[in-house]
Amino acid sequence: MAAIATMREEGMAAEGTATAVRTLLVLPGDGIGPEVTAAALGVLEAALRGVPGRLEVRERAIGGRSLDETGSSLTEETLADAVATGTVLLGAVGGPRWDNAADRPEAGLLRLRQGMGVYANLRPFRILPGLEEASPLRPERARDINGVIVRELTGGLYFGQPRGRSVTPEGEPEAVDTLRYRRSEIERLAAVGFSLAQQSGQPLTSVDKANVLESGRLWRETVTAMATRWPGVTVEHRYVDAAAMELVLRPQRYRVVITENVFGDILSDLTGGVVGSLGVLPSASLSGWGRGHRGLYEPIHGSAPDIAGQDKADPIGAILSTALLCRYSWELPEVAARIEAAVDRVLAEGLRTADLPGGSRVVGCREFGRRVEDALA
CATH class of the missing domain: 3.40.718.10 (Isopropylmalate Dehydrogenase)
Structure with missing residues (x-):
């Protein structure tokens, strides 16, 4: 098509200017x-x-x-x-x-x-103003909710290789997905989050699963190392299960959140439920x-x-x-x-x-x- x-x-440019x-x-x-x-x-x-x-x-x-x-x-x-x-x-x-x-x-x-x-x-x-009753949270918990999830969109479990389905020698179906991140992919996503936090004057929360996943450990190491380049930004780390709980109990503490693809997919829909x-x-x-x-x-x-x-x-x-x-x-x-x-x-x-x-x-x-x-x- x-x-x-x-x-x-939209308006008039000054005379003589493009x-x-x-x-x-x-x-x-x-x-x-x-x-x-x-x-x-x-x-x-x-x-x-x-x-x-x-x-x-x-x-x-x-x-x-x-x-x-x-x-x-x-x-x-x-x-x-x-x-x-x-x-x-x-x-x-x-x-x-x-x-x-x-x-x-x-x-x-x-x-x-x-x-x-x-x-x-x-x-x-x-x-939004006037929509407080749309939230399932009690009014005192629904006040001052204003944050952003910054989700990595092109890597991680949704795109990692190898992936696919097969049948074991015993005849049982199985499926494989691969969670893979390179340092450079984490760095470029985190740079957007740091820049947004710096611009808005808000703290940055990095969400991972560093206590279990190797990719989570690389994520946390990378974000921690990058924090020295944004000395004015306060950074804290949260495991994804704790972040999910706190986004319901204390959503006000989350202002700028960076996280990997799958976690961001889930947490951003959770915030939709919160609002x-x-x-x-x-x-x-x-x-x-x-x-x-x-x-x-x-x-x-x-x-x-x-x-x-x-x-x-x-x-x-x-x-x-x-x-x-x-x-x-x-x-x-x-x-x-x-x-x-x-x-x-x-x-x-x-x-x-x-x-x-x-x-x-x-x-x-x-x-x-x-x-x-x-x-x-």
Whole structure:
């Protein structure tokens, strides 16, 4: 599928200066993906009004939609466009109609991450104003929850070799997965975590299983050695089982957390349970820290095909993903903060999508997005 390109003027550059062009590739995907990305794009455009430069938006298919149109969940053309653009907003992929496909929609997302070289997955977690009752925690434990899981995304147990299934000489099925990390993989992920902690002035918690796993011991040794390069960052180490318990009992102590792939996968979903809804959580997957690195931004919820096309989707995770995009890819922290404040303001006014508790009025995905746009005016 050819890309659909549109141009938006964000503001006027000073006379005699070049106009900055910010290029964004949008991959709406499947299910509710097109709805939440449309709402998020409207908010992003509203937030960029008055910011010098021009926004160029292109759209391509991924996942099931791409399978239907091209026979591939991610075409080479789409991957090349994502790599060249370097900044991607994704909705969601997958659905039961493609469960038996040889090239599943989720495989396209994995190839996208690998092709873009994004290895650091940032998943912020905080309880948004007015949504305290969504958390299963008691009110006194739900206050001041505001942290981020920085998960290594391209190594570890999910990618280690050898892996596979076989049958023993005795005829018993067995399976093998390999947990493998190189020091350089740990260093580059930890550098993102240290940089984030230094920028935010928050402590860094490194989560491993160094008391049992050799990879955990290498992880802890590497992070400990790196701490000397960030003398202003307070570092502590936690075993993953203790961290899981404390994220429920005392989530406030966790601000910036770095961990390996499997542990990060589990802990980030646990934080979704702590805040009460996956629908409000954004994510950023980065190929490094600072200007010039690639970024893939997406809400962490699924494609929810049961409500697709009904204007019932929660766009908050996608909207907040554009805030991360502004902060980490375009280095516009003020714009990011305005988007986050606008979402908080709409929630404080009592508006909710159907998945969220409390509030005074339930609205659809489109109206919620428009109200956030209005809050940015």
